[in-house]
Amino acid sequence: MTYSMGMDIAALVLYAASFTGYVLHLYRGGHWSGRIATLLLVLAIVAHYYALLERSHVIHAIPYDDLYGSMSLFAWLLAVTYLGLEVFHRRRAVGFVVVPFVILWLAVAVVVAPSRVPHDPAANGALFALHITIGILAYAAFAISFLLSVIYLIQNRVLRRGRPGLAFWRFPALDVLERMSRSSVVVGLVALALATTLGFVWEHRLTGHLAMADPKVLVTLIVLAVYAIYLVLMRASAWRGARAALICACNFAIVLFSYTAVNLYFTGFHRFF
Amino acid sequence: MASNFIGEQSGSTIRGRAEIALIGCNHQTAPLELRERVAFTPEQALRAAKELCNSGTIEEAIIVSTCNRSELYGVAEESVESLPDTLISYFSDFHKLPLGELNGRIYQRAGREAAQHLFRVVSGLDSMMLGEAEILGQVREAYKRAAGNGSTGPVLHRLFQSALEVGKRVRAETELGTRPVSVAAAGVKLTERIFGDLKGHRALIVGAGAVAEQVVENLRARGIGELELVNRSFERAEELARRVSGKALEWEGFEAAMVRPDIIVMSVSGSTHLLTRSMLEHAMLARSGRALCVIDLSVPRSVEPEAEGMYNVYLFNVDHLGEIVEQNKKAREAEIPRAEAIVDEHVNKFLAWQSSLEGAGLLEALRHRLESERQSLLASHFNGAHGGSSVDRERLEKLTRELIDRVVELPASHLRRERKLRRPVEGLAALRELFGLDDSEDKEKP
Incomplete structure (x- = not known):
């Protein structure tokens, strides 16, 4: 079984764009840079979700069998949890600290991801x-x-x-x-x-x-x-x-x-x- | 039709070439004593503007008068070469000041420079304290009052509305006015770094002098929950408390009162440490270790230096705050180019609008001229011995009216479509382009 990395790359690009927005928001202020950063983060989360979904379709299970799946899922949940906190507390200023970790985690997952997906039927x-x-x-x-x-x-x-x-x-x-x-x-x-x-x-x-x-x-x-x-x-x-x-x-x-x-x-x- | 176009542009009356002139003095050109003497109360400002308009010197007038500036903005129908001198004379007469006293103290601006000056003023770029926010509200009030008084017209309406937009944009898009540049404001901002929203918090102010008052104003502006004031003189504490809706406490109750507030501001004179480490330790015990911010604005310090480093006690003195103020001043200065860019953008927009208004006035004048020539020709033709029938007259009238409409419509539509034509119309080349004289030859070719 093979798995395409297209959506992962799209998610990475969107996370990176969102990070740029958060940095701009931190240094230049203004509502728009912050809103755009959040919007890009939402788009990145959606793209990332489709990447995970695609992988799930390939292995017919939640993608946690291997290091890639686990790391990618962790990165996605990190982004989702942060987004929830940002919306709940109405604060964007720590986005520039959290999003780089999401990017790092996903990037490492993409780099070390095996082309062949292992699967344990018991799991x-x-x-x-x-x-x-x-x-x-x-x-x-x-x-x-x-x-x-x-x-x-x-x-x-x-x-x-x-x-x-x-x-x-x-x-x-x-x-x-x-x-x-x-x-x-x-x-x-x-x-x-x-x-x-x-x-x-x-x-x-x-x-x-x-x-x-x-x-x-x-x-x-x-x-x-x-x-x-x-x-x-x-x-x-x-x-x-x-x-x-x-x-x-x-x-x-x-x-x-x-x-x-x-x-x-x-x-x-x-x-x- | 040309008439629609003109209506769209001005929103009211049609006019020819209208020039803006400004005269005034501010903290950079005049000392406080002179600024006091040339200041206008709101009523005086309205009366002066009305008088100037009624005298026929200018068509529109707004006076902006604050503690740091007195400025008179006027719009004249024709050239403004002599206008500033007229306005200065009026300024001098109104305040009963010899003209000589104003020599070198009054600045004059016209056209682009006048618009740019006002936009810089509302942005806080021309203020004593760079980026101050109050000026935007003061200009808005001056404009509202003048508009209500009927001394404004389409040009000053547009100019001041643009100015208010510039002021808002500069504050929203730059950091010119965001960072505190006074010790009192910096102290209050620091408390927000600890507690976030101050609404549910309580502050104790020790002292009732000018600095304490500044702190109280800042705390109130930031929505502090409760304010308690303590001073050696209870009367002064009570007087300040009354003004700021706080509660005055007796000097003897100071130590007991330390248990309640989240913020303590010390602004008292004296050579002894009023607030010692042991007092703070007792207070922290009584308040179960809740975070406490102590701002010591006294010189010499009224908080024992040993109190620094206590857990959950944040202590700031004038040196800390002074350093923050200096840092913030530099940060504000770094924002000047961004603010100036916004000002320039809006000055260009305003001048483009003004040119289109002038163009519309020119076209309307042309229409009037052609119409009067048409009426005169028709009258001379039909009133003569060989005047045609009423049917002929009706056809000729319709034909000539349509001809005028077509002649005027072309440059009007050019002005509507082409932004470059809205720049000041100067020279024959621009006029040829405006009236589409080059295009008409091409159209006639088969």
Whole structure:
């Protein structure tokens, strides 16, 4: 089976154009550059969706069997989650930070994508597809909360030094960054809890038991715990601010560990990304 | 038809060559003492404009008078060579100032320069504080008042409407007026970098002097939720609180009041540190560590330097704010070329419109001339001894009317279609093109 990269390339071009719009919006201000950036992002997401759809048609499943599919899906969900946050919080100023990661992820996926698509017949069914897709959505949401926390820490440092640069005035306020990060963590936490539950159900149906001792499961439970702690701490004023942002940024290290090292070297059956 | 075209262009009366003249003085040409003496109250501005129009000196007039400028914009039917001098004389008479006192203090502009000057003024390019926003509102008010008073006409209507559009575009498309360039505004902007929207937040202002007042104005403009004011003199705090819809507190209640606000602004004189680290630590404990922004505008500082670095306490002093102001001034200056480009674009548009208006006036004059010649010829022909029948007269009248319509319609349609013809019509070549004299020969060929 072969797969054409046309839509992926179109999506990449549109993401790049959207990124240019976000940069212009940051430096020159004005509503139009921001609106055009968002419009281009929407078009890129649509093109990217059709690229994923095309791949799904080829393999008759959600594209997560290989590194390409997983990375591409992750990039798409990253863009979708960011767009949701942008619309919800009405802030465009962090688009120029998030979109490059989408581009990077998709570009790497395109470069390393195998021309022949592998497929495991066992990894089929709506339940499994939902388990994986929602799991990747959770990773994308955590990635955005990480980026927002890093921006928060940088802006906090700039403010404390009392010497803000020119671009500083365009960034969202610390309070807005914190709320955006918290929204993103809530999305990630709910999605990961749901994905884990669906995974348990799927595994139980397939094997009749639950592999609780699998490293992937254990690390996922740790991720759930640390983000839940973050949300609890956010309720206390004394922990809000730079401390919470630092915790959120550090939590993402565990997510990265789960997404890469655990999948590659430790887990028995979580070979899907 | 030509008459439709003329109606489209002016929207009201048809006129010939109308020139704009401007005289005025501003902060660059006149000291404050003189600016005070030549300032117009809104009522005086309306009266003066009306008087000038009624005297027949000019046809349209608007006076723009702010704390930094007094300017008189006039439109005359004919050449404006002597107009500025007439306006200066009127200026001097109106304010009962000897002409000698105005020597070298008054600037004069005409035509393109006058339009460009007004567009630069509304953009904030000619302001004492580059990019200031107030001038746009002040010019809008002056224009509205003059329009209501009947001292404006099609030219000044168009000029001022274009000017207001330029002002809006410059503010929307450039950063000329976005970054704060006063210490008070910079401090308030910084609080927005921490809390975002200030609507739900509370501020405590310590001091009731001029700087404190500036901060309060800025906070109110940014929609601060609640304002509390504390001052050594309770009366002054109360007076300021009354003006800004805030709440005055007794000086003794200052420390207890620190628990409530998200923003504390210190603007008091004195050599001791009124706000110490231990006071802030107590306040932060009482407020469960919620973020607090402290702006110290006092010199010497009224906040203990040791308070810097406390968790969730953002402390800014005049040095921090001064640096931001300097940075922002440079950023505003960097926006000047973009703003000037918008000004030039609209000056060209306005001049093109004005030329088309002049062209329309020229055509209307031509039509009138031809019509009067036609009437005269018809009268001399039919009133003579060998005058034709009434049927002949009717046919000839219809024929000659159509001939005039055709002659005038051609240049009118050229003016409608071709933008280049709307530039000032000068020289025979332009006139030949305008009247389509070169085209008519080609059309006659079989």
